[in-house]
Amino acid sequence: MKKLIELHHINKSFDDQVILDDFNLYINENEFITLVGPSGCGKTTLLRIIGGLESVDEGQVIFDGKDITKLEPNERTINTVFQKYALFPHLNVYENIAFGLRLKKVNEKEIEELVKWSLKLVNLNNYEDRKIDSLSGGQQQRVAIARAIVNKPKVLLLDEPLGALDLKLRQNMQYELKELQKKLHITFIFVTHDQEEALSMSDTVVVMNSGLIQQIGTPEDIYNEPKNRFVANFIGESNIIRGKYLGDKLVEFENVVFECVDTNFEKDEICDVVIRPEDFDVVSLDKAKLIGIVTDKVFKGVHYELCVDINGKEYIVHTYEEAEINSQLGLAIDPFEIHLMKVPQIEKA
Amino acid sequence: MIKKFLTTLILIIGILLLYIPILIIMLLSFNNSQRPYEFNGLTFKWYTQIFSDNSLFSAIINSWSIAICATIIATILGIFIALAINRMKQKYKPFVMFLNNMPILNADIVTGVSLMIIFTLLGFTFGRFTMLLAHIFFCIPFVVLSILPRLKQLDNNAYDAARDLGCTHMQAIRKVIIPGIKIGILTGALIAFTMSIDDFIISYYTTGEGFSNFSTWIYSRLNRRTFNPAAYAYNSIITIGSLLILIYINIGIRPGGKKIEKN
Amino acid sequence: MKKHNIILPLYIIWLIILVLIPFILMLILSFAHTDGLDFSNISFSLTNFKEIIDPVYFDAYANSIILSFLASLICLLLAYPIALTITKFKNNKLKNIILIMFILPMWSNMLLRIIGWETLFQPNSILNYFDISLNLIGSPIAVVIGMVSTYLPFMIFPIYTVLNKIDPAVIEASYDLGATKTQTLRRVIFPLSLPGIYSGITMTFLPSATNFALPERLSAGKINLLGNLINSNFGKTFDYGFGSLLSVILITIIFILTIFINRKDKDGDLLL
Incomplete structure (x- = not known):
C-alpha cells in the first residue's frame, strides 16, 4: 500500500x-x-x-x-x-x-x-x-x-x-x-x-x-x-485489574493464578489485566476460579449485565443467563481472553 | 496589500463622512463669534446659555420628556403586543406584521402627514399630547420587531414548564418569559428612544401651539437671529456624554466578563 | 394562554386608525379638491393627476430619483466593505469600538449635522483660514454628501447583521471546494447578504428622497425633492389633494418594497 x-x-x-x-x-x-x-x-x-x-x-x-x-x-x-x-x-x-x-x-x-x-x-x-x-x-x-x-x-x-x-x-x-x-x-x-x-x-x-x-x-x-x-476504557467496556506476571504465560490477580497468552513481560513485573465483560464464563461454583456476589442486574435485550463483587471490587459481567441478586456466582476466563497491558512507569513506584 | 489599503481607506472615508459635521458643531459650540464663518476666540458662554435661554431649555426638556414617556409606554405595550403576535395564527400574521412594519418602512413625511390628517379629523388639539401619541405610534413597531426574534428562540416549553411548576399566567410571564427576552426588550427600548429623541419630521407635523422639541426648535429658528449657538453646545455635550456611556458599557464591563469565560 | 386576547385587537384597531384610514383618506383626497381638511366644498376631479405630470415637477422627480439613487449607491459601496471588515475583527473589544463609532453619530441631532455640512459648504466658512472655499451650497454634490453622511449607518447595520449571521462553515466549505477568497465573496457571501442590501437600500433611498430639511439647507432651496413637494403642499399651499396623491404614490412604492423584503427576510429582523 x-x-x-x-x-x-x-x-x-x-x-x-x-x-x-x-x-x-x-x-x-x-x-x-x-x-x-x-x-x-x-x-x-x-x-x-x-x-x-x-x-x-x-x-x-x-x-x-x-x-x-x-x-x-x-x-x-x-x-x-x-x-x-x-x-x-x-x-x-x-x-x-x-x-x-x-x-x-x-x-x-x-x-x-x-x-x-x-x-x-x-x-x-x-x-x-x-x-x-x-x-x-x-x-x-x-x-x-x-x-x-x-x-x-x-x-x-x-x-x-x-x-x-x-x-x-x-x-x-x-x-x-x-x-x-x-x-x-x-x-x-x-x-x-x-x-x-x-x-x-x-x-x-x-x-x-x-x-x-x-x-x-x-x-x-x-x-x-x-x-x-x-x-481499554474508551473502546468498549473493560474490567481492569492490577496483577503480577509470574513468567511462563502465568499471571496472578485477585490472589489466583491464571494462564494467559502474553509473553513480553519480565518475571514478577506488575501489569494491568484487561477482561472484557463478555469474556467471563459463568460456571458452577466448584469449577470457578473466581467467586463473587451479584449486587445488581440489568436486562439489556441480548444479554444481562451483572455487577459482581469479588473481594470488595466491582466487576461487570455480561451473560445470557439470569442470576439472582445476592447469589454467589462462579466465573472462569479462557487464557486468550486475558489481555495484559504495561503499567505506566510513574505508577509502578 | 492593496486590498488592505483600500478597505482602510474606505473605513476612514466612512468615519470622516459621519464625524466631520459633528466636529464642526463642536467647533461652533466654542466659537466666540455668532457668525459660523469666522472664528474669533474660544468661549464657554454658549454652554452656560443652554440653561438661560428659556425657549431652548424647554425644547430640550420636551425632547427628553417625550422620548422617555414614549419609550416607557411603547416598551410596555410592545412586550404584550409581541407576545400576542408570537402566539397568533400564521394565517393572519403577515397582515398584522405588515401594518406593524409600515411606520418603520414608510417615509417619515408620509407618516407625519397621515397622523396630522387623522389627528385633525379626530379634533385633537396639536401640541404635547399629539406629539407624544405620534412618538408612541412609531416607537411600538421597533420594540415589537426586536422582541419577536427573541421570543421565537425561547423554548416553547418554558412557559408550559413554569405553569406546570405552579406559576400563574402572569407569574410565568414575569419570571420566565420576560427574563428570556430581556435583551430584545432593552434593544427595542434603546432604538425607540434613539428614534424619538432625534425625530424631526414626524414631530414637525404633529405639534402645535408653540410646543416644540429640540429638532423643531432648531428648524423654526434657522436663518433667524433667535437661533442660539447654545444648541451646538447642548448637542456636543450629548455626543460626548453618549460616547463615554457607550465606552463604559462596552469596555468597562468586558474585562470582568472575559475572566469568567476563561475560567 | 387566552388572556391577552384584548391587546392584539386593540393594537390592530390602533394601526387601522393611524395607518390604514389616513391612507384611504389620502386616496380619496387624490381625486378631490378641498380647502385643506375642510370637506364642505369638496369636488372630485382628476386635476391632481394632470398636475403630477406637469413638467414643472419633473426636476423634483428626476432629482429625487437620481440624487437618492447616487446617495444609496455610495452608501452601499462604502457600507459593504465596512460591514465586511467589522465582521472580520477577531478582537471583540476592537469590534465593539468600531461598531460604536458608527452608531454614535445617530445620537447627534440630524438637523445640526446637516447645518454642520452647510457651514462647511458655504463660500465663507472657517476653511477660508486655509484659503479654501468649497462653495458647494446649491450643488447636487452637497446634497448627496449630506444624504450619505446622514444615512450611511442605516446601510451598514442591516448588511452587518446578515454578514454576521452567515455560518463560518459555509465559507469554509466554499474554500474547501476550490474557491478563492474573491470567488467565495462573489459566489457565497454576496448572494447570502442580499437581504441586508435590499433592506439597507430601503432604509437609505426613501428617507433621502423625502427628507425635506436636507435639500432645503444644502441646496439653499435650489434643489427640490419629493419631500419638499409634499411638505410645501401640506405645510404651505394647503393643496392637500396634490400632496395626498404624491403620498399615495410613495406608499405604493413602499408597499411593493415591503412585500419584496418580507419574502427575503422572514424573521423581520433586518429592519432594525
Whole structure:
C-alpha cells in the first residue's frame, strides 16, 4: 500500500492550550481511517489541518509526496463533509453539488452528468431542483457528501458527519459510507467520538487523547489488545485489574493464578489485566476460579449485565443467563481472553 | 496589500463622512463669534446659555420628556403586543406584521402627514399630547420587531414548564418569559428612544401651539437671529456624554466578563 | 394562554386608525379638491393627476430619483466593505469600538449635522483660514454628501447583521471546494447578504428622497425633492389633494418594497 498522507511532527496550540503535540501519522491510499477520541482530543483540528482550514505551528503535511503545509484549502485536492453539512442555503441541490465543478470551469454537459452520478451514489435521484431548507437532515447529509465526492478528490474528510442523525439513520449511513468508500476507491478520513462507529466502519482506527495518539490499529487489534487504560476504557467496556506476571504465560490477580497468552513481560513485573465483560464464563461454583456476589442486574435485550463483587471490587459481567441478586456466582476466563497491558512507569513506584 | 489599503481607506472615508459635521458643531459650540464663518476666540458662554435661554431649555426638556414617556409606554405595550403576535395564527400574521412594519418602512413625511390628517379629523388639539401619541405610534413597531426574534428562540416549553411548576399566567410571564427576552426588550427600548429623541419630521407635523422639541426648535429658528449657538453646545455635550456611556458599557464591563469565560 | 386576547385587537384597531384610514383618506383626497381638511366644498376631479405630470415637477422627480439613487449607491459601496471588515475583527473589544463609532453619530441631532455640512459648504466658512472655499451650497454634490453622511449607518447595520449571521462553515466549505477568497465573496457571501442590501437600500433611498430639511439647507432651496413637494403642499399651499396623491404614490412604492423584503427576510429582523 502506498502512503498518501504523511503528517510529520505537527504542533498546534490555541491560546497556550496545546491541541496537537509532536503528532506523526501516515495514511494509506484507499484506506478508511477513523480518528476517534473524546471531545477536545484534537481530532477535528487534525482533520482541519489536513484540509487546510487550519494552519500548523510547526511540522509538515505531505500529500502524495508533495509538501502541502502552506497550501490554501482551495489549492488542495481534498474535500470535506462538514459536521453540520454547511450547504449553501442560497443554492438548490444541483447548484450546491455543481459549485466545485463550476469553479474548475467544467462544461455544463459534464457537470450535469457528474451531478446525476453523485446523486445516484448517495441515493438521491431526482433531487436536483429541491431547495436546501426543504430537505431532512439525512437528505442534507447526502447532498453534502455528493457535493464533496463529485469533485473526485483523492481524500474525503468527514467531520462527525453522522452526529446530528438519529440512531437508525446513523446505522444505515455507516453502512452506506463504507460501501461508498469501496466503490470510489479513495481514502476516507473519518472523525467521530463514537467508538462503535469507529469499530464498525474502519480499516484503521486511530485512538486519540489530549493531542496524542494512544493507539493505531485495525478495529480488532484495538478492541482485543488495547495498549493502555485509556484505550481499554474508551473502546468498549473493560474490567481492569492490577496483577503480577509470574513468567511462563502465568499471571496472578485477585490472589489466583491464571494462564494467559502474553509473553513480553519480565518475571514478577506488575501489569494491568484487561477482561472484557463478555469474556467471563459463568460456571458452577466448584469449577470457578473466581467467586463473587451479584449486587445488581440489568436486562439489556441480548444479554444481562451483572455487577459482581469479588473481594470488595466491582466487576461487570455480561451473560445470557439470569442470576439472582445476592447469589454467589462462579466465573472462569479462557487464557486468550486475558489481555495484559504495561503499567505506566510513574505508577509502578 | 492593496486590498488592505483600500478597505482602510474606505473605513476612514466612512468615519470622516459621519464625524466631520459633528466636529464642526463642536467647533461652533466654542466659537466666540455668532457668525459660523469666522472664528474669533474660544468661549464657554454658549454652554452656560443652554440653561438661560428659556425657549431652548424647554425644547430640550420636551425632547427628553417625550422620548422617555414614549419609550416607557411603547416598551410596555410592545412586550404584550409581541407576545400576542408570537402566539397568533400564521394565517393572519403577515397582515398584522405588515401594518406593524409600515411606520418603520414608510417615509417619515408620509407618516407625519397621515397622523396630522387623522389627528385633525379626530379634533385633537396639536401640541404635547399629539406629539407624544405620534412618538408612541412609531416607537411600538421597533420594540415589537426586536422582541419577536427573541421570543421565537425561547423554548416553547418554558412557559408550559413554569405553569406546570405552579406559576400563574402572569407569574410565568414575569419570571420566565420576560427574563428570556430581556435583551430584545432593552434593544427595542434603546432604538425607540434613539428614534424619538432625534425625530424631526414626524414631530414637525404633529405639534402645535408653540410646543416644540429640540429638532423643531432648531428648524423654526434657522436663518433667524433667535437661533442660539447654545444648541451646538447642548448637542456636543450629548455626543460626548453618549460616547463615554457607550465606552463604559462596552469596555468597562468586558474585562470582568472575559475572566469568567476563561475560567 | 387566552388572556391577552384584548391587546392584539386593540393594537390592530390602533394601526387601522393611524395607518390604514389616513391612507384611504389620502386616496380619496387624490381625486378631490378641498380647502385643506375642510370637506364642505369638496369636488372630485382628476386635476391632481394632470398636475403630477406637469413638467414643472419633473426636476423634483428626476432629482429625487437620481440624487437618492447616487446617495444609496455610495452608501452601499462604502457600507459593504465596512460591514465586511467589522465582521472580520477577531478582537471583540476592537469590534465593539468600531461598531460604536458608527452608531454614535445617530445620537447627534440630524438637523445640526446637516447645518454642520452647510457651514462647511458655504463660500465663507472657517476653511477660508486655509484659503479654501468649497462653495458647494446649491450643488447636487452637497446634497448627496449630506444624504450619505446622514444615512450611511442605516446601510451598514442591516448588511452587518446578515454578514454576521452567515455560518463560518459555509465559507469554509466554499474554500474547501476550490474557491478563492474573491470567488467565495462573489459566489457565497454576496448572494447570502442580499437581504441586508435590499433592506439597507430601503432604509437609505426613501428617507433621502423625502427628507425635506436636507435639500432645503444644502441646496439653499435650489434643489427640490419629493419631500419638499409634499411638505410645501401640506405645510404651505394647503393643496392637500396634490400632496395626498404624491403620498399615495410613495406608499405604493413602499408597499411593493415591503412585500419584496418580507419574502427575503422572514424573521423581520433586518429592519432594525
